[in-house]
Amino acid sequence: MNFFKILNCGFTRQTPNPQTHQSNSKSHPNLIKRCAASTHDTIRIPLELVLSGKSNKFLGFTLEERQRLGIHGLMPACIRSDDEQMLAIESNFFSFSENVARYRYLRALRQSYEKLYFKFVAQNVKLVLPIIYTPTVGVACTVYGMLYRGVTGIHITKHDRGHMKQVLLNWPNRSRTQAICVTDGERILGLGDLGANGMGIAVGKMELYTALAGIPPSRLMPVCLDVGTNNKSLHEDPLYIGLRDERLKGDEYVSFVDEFMETVVETFGNQTLIHFEDFATPNAFMFLSRYQKCYCHFNDDIQGTAAVGLGGLLGIQRITKKALGEHVILFAGAGSAVMGILYLLKKELVSRGLTQDEAAKNIYIYDQSGLLTKNSKKIQENLSIYAKDMKPIKSLEKLVDKVKPSILIGATSAAGLFTEKIIRSMAANHERPGIFAFSNPTSKSECTAEQAYQFSDGKAIFSAGSPFPPVEFNGKRLTPGQANNCFAFPGIVLGTMTVLAEQMPNEVFLLAAHELSKIPTEEDLQGGRIYPPVESANEVALKIGVEVAKYLIENGLAKRALDPDEVHDHIAKNSYALEYGSALAETWSYPKMKPNPSTAALHKELQKKK
Numbered sequence: 001m002n003f004f005k006i007l008n009c010g011f012t013r014q015t016p017n018p019q020t021h022q023s024n025s026k027s028h029p030n031l032i033k034r035c036a037a038s039t040h041d042t043i044r045i046p047l048e049l050v051l052s053g054k055s056n057k058f059l060g061f062t063l064e065e066r067q068r069l070g071i072h073g074l075m076p077a078c079i080r081s082d083d084e085q086m087l088a089i090e091s092n093f094f095s096f097s098e099n100v101a102r103y104r105y106l107r108a109l110r111q112s113y114e115k116l117y118f119k120f121v122a123q124n125v126k127l128v129l130p131i132i133y134t135p136t137v138g139v140a141c142t143v144y145g146m147l148y149r150g151v152t153g154i155h156i157t158k159h160d161r162g163h164m165k166q167v168l169l170n171w172p173n174r175s176r177t178q179a180i181c182v183t184d185g186e187r188i189l190g191l192g193d194l195g196a197n198g199m200g201i202a203v204g205k206m207e208l209y210t211a212l213a214g215i216p217p218s219r220l221m222p223v224c225l226d227v228g229t230n231n232k233s234l235h236e237d238p239l240y241i242g243l244r245d246e247r248l249k250g251d252e253y254v255s256f257v258d259e260f261m262e263t264v265v266e267t268f269g270n271q272t273l274i275h276f277e278d279f280a281t282p283n284a285f286m287f288l289s290r291y292q293k294c295y296c297h298f299n300d301d302i303q304g305t306a307a308v309g310l311g312g313l314l315g316i317q318r319i320t321k322k323a324l325g326e327h328v329i330l331f332a333g334a335g336s337a338v339m340g341i342l343y344l345l346k347k348e349l350v351s352r353g354l355t356q357d358e359a360a361k362n363i364y365i366y367d368q369s370g371l372l373t374k375n376s377k378k379i380q381e382n383l384s385i386y387a388k389d390m391k392p393i394k395s396l397e398k399l400v401d402k403v404k405p406s407i408l409i410g411a412t413s414a415a416g417l418f419t420e421k422i423i424r425s426m427a428a429n430h431e432r433p434g435i436f437a438f439s440n441p442t443s444k445s446e447c448t449a450e451q452a453y454q455f456s457d458g459k460a461i462f463s464a465g466s467p468f469p470p471v472e473f474n475g476k477r478l479t480p481g482q483a484n485n486c487f488a489f490p491g492i493v494l495g496t497m498t499v500l501a502e503q504m505p506n507e508v509f510l511l512a513a514h515e516l517s518k519i520p521t522e523e524d525l526q527g528g529r530i531y532p533p534v535e536s537a538n539e540v541a542l543k544i545g546v547e548v549a550k551y552l553i554e555n556g557l558a559k560r561a562l563d564p565d566e567v568h569d570h571i572a573k574n575s576y577a578l579e580y581g582s583a584l585a586e587t588w589s590y591p592k593m594k595p596n597p598s599t600a601a602l603h604k605e606l607q608k609k610k
């Protein structure tokens with residue numbers, strides 16, 4: 001380890017003349033005086049900490065910092081202001097025309113200059129989210145082995161049974177870990193089984209915790225459970241980063257995940273938030289119910305998407321001025337998203353006084369076998385109330401003609417499922433038909449924004465899981481909404497972590513849906529927008545975070561003693577600082593971390609030698 005020693009600073013020899021030193025934004029008239037006052041300081045700081053992602057200010061180190069940290073000369077004379085640093089990043093970003101190349105650049109940026117990275121993301125949400133998150137992150141996961149460039153999270157393989165704790169403790173921020181996003185990579189967006197490449201999704205989700213909800217990255221741990229992959233092409237890919245085995249299944253798989261969950265709370269405490277992401281649908285549901293009330297956990301694809309789905313439906317209710325219970329809603333698909341939305345929608349309708357049967361009456365479900373009817377084979381128990389007493393209908397087009405839905409929701413990964421005929425039929429029957437194409441990434445969308453607007457003569461209230469640009473139609477600019485769980489999970493997680501809750505009840509997802517639906521203004525609604533623009537996703541996260549925290553406090557689920565009125569300030573005070581403080585102060589905060597035993601021994605040894 002290369003420890004940098006700053007002894008007596010040596011300013012007479014090392015300090016360049018501040019009058020002649022090149023600085024773009026700062027002058028240093030007091031530099032020599034200030035440094036002279038600390039002539040007797042003895043500071044030893046490992047070079048890799050100074051230049052590691054967290055504290056590395058790149059060309060923003062002041063001359064004094066360069067001197068005192070012993071990095072003077074390791075960088076050119078120019079001292080960049082924050083704006084100049086952002087300009088440099090933006091210029092690099094735009095120098096790449098391909099989205100995956102931009103993704104690759106941003107990964108490298110995060111690894112070397114974490115704070116600059118998050119500042120850039122937070123200042124350019126609209127530009128950057130489609131790269132570090134959906135849809136590009138999905139594409140990047142398909143070639144993740146090629147893009148791989150070092151530690152981004154913890155990989156736990158099936159061979160780590162019995163010593164998962166040691167693996168978790170290898171994480172550099174182990175002493176601060178408060179939340180984990182875990183995937184086993186079996187259902188990455190609509191792209192299927194990508195095995196250990198799924199790590200990219202866990203990383204992307206947690207980056208939104210920071211960029212949108214201000215949660216410090218040092219508290220976060222992305223995890224990929226490598227239980228193998230059944231994707232044969234990955235077994236044969238020489239750049240694949242995971243185990244080239246078939247997936248664990250059955251009891252072996254479940255007990256592996258059980259051991260992981262137990263080890264997490266044993267290592268980091270009961271309040272550790274565990275976010276499940278992109279598990280195959282049956283496993284996602286199984287774990288959600290298996291761990292109910294045992295852990296502080298949620299499934300984003302079921303519950304996060306449900307909050308955003310219901311939020312959108314409430315928005316349609318605001319536009320159409322027709323109660324949700326009176327809308328005819330057709331769901332295409334029976335995966336995590338559809339099941340989650342159905343659950344939350346029913347909860348909402350029942351809370352309005354409808355019986356379960358009344359709530360289910362206008363809801364139709366269509367999957368690979370066609371319309372769900374009372375005669376359908378193998379009806380899942382929780383879907384039976386939606387099974388209709390009708391003749392089987394295999395074609396979605398025929399079904400739309402028959403039941404005339406006012407809202408059509410797709411989460412099928414079947415690109416193009418919403419055909420021209422379907423969209424025209426909806427527009428013929430309804431003034432403002434609601435169309436949701438939840439499937440991600442863009443290549444899996446059930447229809448495009450252009451198709452939805454064109455085929456509905458501009459009437460559709462269209463939203464999609466992936467971002468679509470606005471469309472010009474008959475001289476009007478129509479802007480689709482992004483029906484993506486990024487409008488729910490950052491805020492829900494923020495509220496839960498703020499109060500150190502040990503559970504995440506379903507009510508917080510319902511609450512998030514209502515908060516989200518209140519955000520669009522009347523003007524937004526007039527323009528057919530039921531979701532806020534993605535650039536205000538951080539305001540959405542804060543609003544939801546505050547309400548979720550208050551709910552948890554008021555319902556006795558908070559471990560942190562916090563008054564509901566203090567929530568907002570507490571969040572603001574603890575939010576990740578995008579500004580660098582003094583690099584000296586920043587570096588000094590490192591010793592607070594529990595030292596890695598091997599590093600501590602090495603440090604001692606070096607001290608002895610001095």
Ligand SMILES: O=C([O-])CC(=O)C(=O)O
Nearest residue numbers: 134189190301440484485
């Ligand atoms: O990641 C996203 O954009 C939304 C999501 O959870 C999924 O599609 O699985």
Ligand SMILES: [Mg+2]
Nearest residue numbers: 189277278301
């Ligand atoms: Mg997902």
